Amino acid sequence: MPKFAIDLKSGSIKNENPIIIGIDLGTTHSLVAIMENGKAQVVKDEFGENALLASLLHLSEDNVFSVGEKARVHIEEDPQNTIYSVKRLMGKSYDDLLAYKDFYGYELLDTGPENLVKIKLRDKSFTPIELSAEILKSLKFRVEKLLDNIVSKAVITVPAYFNDAQRQATRDAGKLAGLEVLRIINEPTAASLAYGIGLDKSVVQTVAVYDLGGGTFDISVLQIQDGVFEVLSTHGDTFLGGDDMDKLIARHWCDQKGFPPTFIPSLRKLAEKAKKHLSDHDLFQETDTRFGELSLTRSRFESLIKPLIDRTLLACKKVLSDANLDINSIDQVIMVGGSTRVPLVKKEVSAFFQKSVFDQLNPDEVVALGAAIQADILAGNQEDLLLLDITPLSLGIETVGGLMDTIIPRNSKVPTKVGRNYTTSVDGQTKLMVSVFQGERDLVAYNRKLGEFVLSGIPPMPAGIPKIEIQFLLDADGILKVKASELRSGVETSVIIQAQYGISEEEMALLLIDSIKNASSDLAARALQESKNEAANVLHHLDKFILQNAGLFDINEVNKMKDLGELLRSTTKGDDKSAIDQAMHELNSFTRPLAEVALDHAVASALVGNKPI
Numbered sequence: 001m002p003k004f005a006i007d008l009k010s011g012s013i014k015n016e017n018p019i020i021i022g023i024d025l026g027t028t029h030s031l032v033a034i035m036e037n038g039k040a041q042v043v044k045d046e047f048g049e050n051a052l053l054a055s056l057l058h059l060s061e062d063n064v065f066s067v068g069e070k071a072r073v074h075i076e077e078d079p080q081n082t083i084y085s086v087k088r089l090m091g092k093s094y095d096d097l098l099a100y101k102d103f104y105g106y107e108l109l110d111t112g113p114e115n116l117v118k119i120k121l122r123d124k125s126f127t128p129i130e131l132s133a134e135i136l137k138s139l140k141f142r143v144e145k146l147l148d149n150i151v152s153k154a155v156i157t158v159p160a161y162f163n164d165a166q167r168q169a170t171r172d173a174g175k176l177a178g179l180e181v182l183r184i185i186n187e188p189t190a191a192s193l194a195y196g197i198g199l200d201k202s203v204v205q206t207v208a209v210y211d212l213g214g215g216t217f218d219i220s221v222l223q224i225q226d227g228v229f230e231v232l233s234t235h236g237d238t239f240l241g242g243d244d245m246d247k248l249i250a251r252h253w254c255d256q257k258g259f260p261p262t263f264i265p266s267l268r269k270l271a272e273k274a275k276k277h278l279s280d281h282d283l284f285q286e287t288d289t290r291f292g293e294l295s296l297t298r299s300r301f302e303s304l305i306k307p308l309i310d311r312t313l314l315a316c317k318k319v320l321s322d323a324n325l326d327i328n329s330i331d332q333v334i335m336v337g338g339s340t341r342v343p344l345v346k347k348e349v350s351a352f353f354q355k356s357v358f359d360q361l362n363p364d365e366v367v368a369l370g371a372a373i374q375a376d377i378l379a380g381n382q383e384d385l386l387l388l389d390i391t392p393l394s395l396g397i398e399t400v401g402g403l404m405d406t407i408i409p410r411n412s413k414v415p416t417k418v419g420r421n422y423t424t425s426v427d428g429q430t431k432l433m434v435s436v437f438q439g440e441r442d443l444v445a446y447n448r449k450l451g452e453f454v455l456s457g458i459p460p461m462p463a464g465i466p467k468i469e470i471q472f473l474l475d476a477d478g479i480l481k482v483k484a485s486e487l488r489s490g491v492e493t494s495v496i497i498q499a500q501y502g503i504s505e506e507e508m509a510l511l512l513i514d515s516i517k518n519a520s521s522d523l524a525a526r527a528l529q530e531s532k533n534e535a536a537n538v539l540h541h542l543d544k545f546i547l548q549n550a551g552l553f554d555i556n557e558v559n560k561m562k563d564l565g566e567l568l569r570s571t572t573k574g575d576d577k578s579a580i581d582q583a584m585h586e587l588n589s590f591t592r593p594l595a596e597v598a599l600d601h602a603v604a605s606a607l608v609g610n611k612p613i
């Protein structure tokens with residue numbers, strides 16, 4: 001069914017275009033791309049000139065935002081009301097930003113350690129989400145003008161290192177701009193897609209994505225397999241990029257011409273021009289009205305920026321060692337970010353990885369192009385192709401004794417559906433509490449509880465007889481649906497749980513480290529608890545067995561069984577696993593020949609059957 005929307009400005013009725021746009025919301029530049037005739041294309045500004053929209057905002061005296069190059073003129077003349085690098089503020093508190101406070105020419109408001117930072121502009125305050133939304137609106141509008149249609153769905157990219165708060169803030173900015181954000185994807189994933197890497201599901205590849213932008217540098221290593229893009233490791237420097245090259249050139253000119261360092265800011269625009277020129281020429285020369293003749297050779301420029309490139313290569317080394325990989329295991333190297341246009345950067349990166357790099361596409365467009373491809377896949381236009389993410393932490397339920405029973409292990413592909421059978425632990429049990437946890441520890445107490453619900457209406461049956469199926473359905477956005485049903489009677493209940501959000505990547509890393517550190521003590525605790533559970537199960541059936549079959553045996557045999565049972569019961573009060581196991585063994589050895597005679601099939605199967613919850 002087609003959707004319609006009313007354009008409030010013109011009053012006209014428009015079709016809502018089903019297109020999903022791909023957006024690269026960058027620190028220095030942002031872009032939007034769409035699919036045209038099966039090919040991803042960036043969308044240029046209204047003059048058909050620039051695809052790059054400077055990530056700059058200015059708030060005028062009459063409270064109107066201008067976005068992009070139009071805002072640039074105000075950086076020097078009205079710095080307090082001109083916003084750059086708002087991406088750096090996304091999902092951050094004032095305290096998070098304190099160390100870099102001087103970097104910003106505008107005023108950050110101390111909103112306390114628990115709250116997201118705000119920015120003061122004129123007599124108002126804005127969240128970074130609202131400001132990013134202005135950039136997104138401007139890109140959305142660009143596409144709407146081109147298509148003469150309303151667009152309302154988007155895929156937005158973020159750096160691989162963005163934590164949950166930063167991703168959520170990006171999503172919120174999209175929402176505020178009137179976009180339904182179907183997916184947040186990692187920039188290196190998008191860049192790989194733009195080069196068609198990962199589209200052939202049968203190939204397994206390890207890819208390094210080197211992204212040198214205006215103010216930031218990231219290197220990520222991805223493992224791509226079966227449509228799953230897994231970030232093996234990521235490194236970088238959030239204050240290293242093309243801006244630093246400009247500063248080095250400006251400083252060089254100051255030294256050369258005897259200008260004071262206070263000239264550096266005003267020389268930066270010319271410095272950037274020189275840098276870009278030197279990407280395809282050997283010499284830059286210009287006579288400026290203020291500064292006189294300025295020149296720079298490519299080789300001088302290269303010696304200025306060599307230390308900066310070396311710093312990026314150091315991060316490349318680290319990213320490999322973190323992922324336990326050597327250079328030979330990298331199949332492809334992808335160049336992303338405007339600063340990789342510098343020939344020396346390409347040369348050094350290629351030499352470091354000992355292979356030629358992917359640089360055929362515009363490095364400042366690849367991320368947006370990849371986002372458009374992902375959008376197209378989500379729109380269902382590329383058949384047989386479903387790109388998947390993976391779950392960062394295991395999901396499971398609590399079983400008797402507080403044990404974590406993992407149903408979907410960490411690093412599973414999503415969407416996924418897994419069902420597992422359980423049973424009851426008490427005779428006549430008609431209700432069952434299902435508690436859902438996320439984490440890697442063996443005991444649920446150390447994991448994160450996501451929710452719980454009750455399956456009720458189970459017809460009374462002896463313990464171990466009900467067949468309870470718990471099904472976990474995890475969709476591509478990390479939404480978990482849990483369904484519990486008793487298969488003999490058909491009663492069922494389900495709940496929806498938001499699994500991934502609300503947990504930051506730092507928190508996640510801590511949980512993982514914790515699980516490794518505690519693996520051995522957890523294992524011991526789990527083993528003890530399992531012995532206790534087994535003993536409780538054995539004792540439960542022993543009591544029943546004696547009750548039902550006492551007549552079959554002589555009184556000494558019955559008493560001996562009871563004594564061994566009591567011994568076992570007393571060991572389960574303590575924490576000595578071997579004592580419990582020993583008592584269980586003695587009881588089992590004594591009762592086995594007797595049980596063989598009498599044990600009816602139902603009890604036997606219950607003894608070896610499903611785990612009780």
Ligand code: ADP
Binds near residue numbers: 272277337340341
């Ligand atoms: P971000 O992802 O951080 O928003 P971009 O990928 O758009 O940044 O990169 C912007 C940087 O690329 C700027 O520092 C700009 O000067 C630099 N850049 C753009 N074109 C060239 C070029 N031809 N040669 C060298 N550097 C360039």
Ligand code: MG
Binds near residue numbers: 026027213337367
């Ligand atoms: Mg970028």
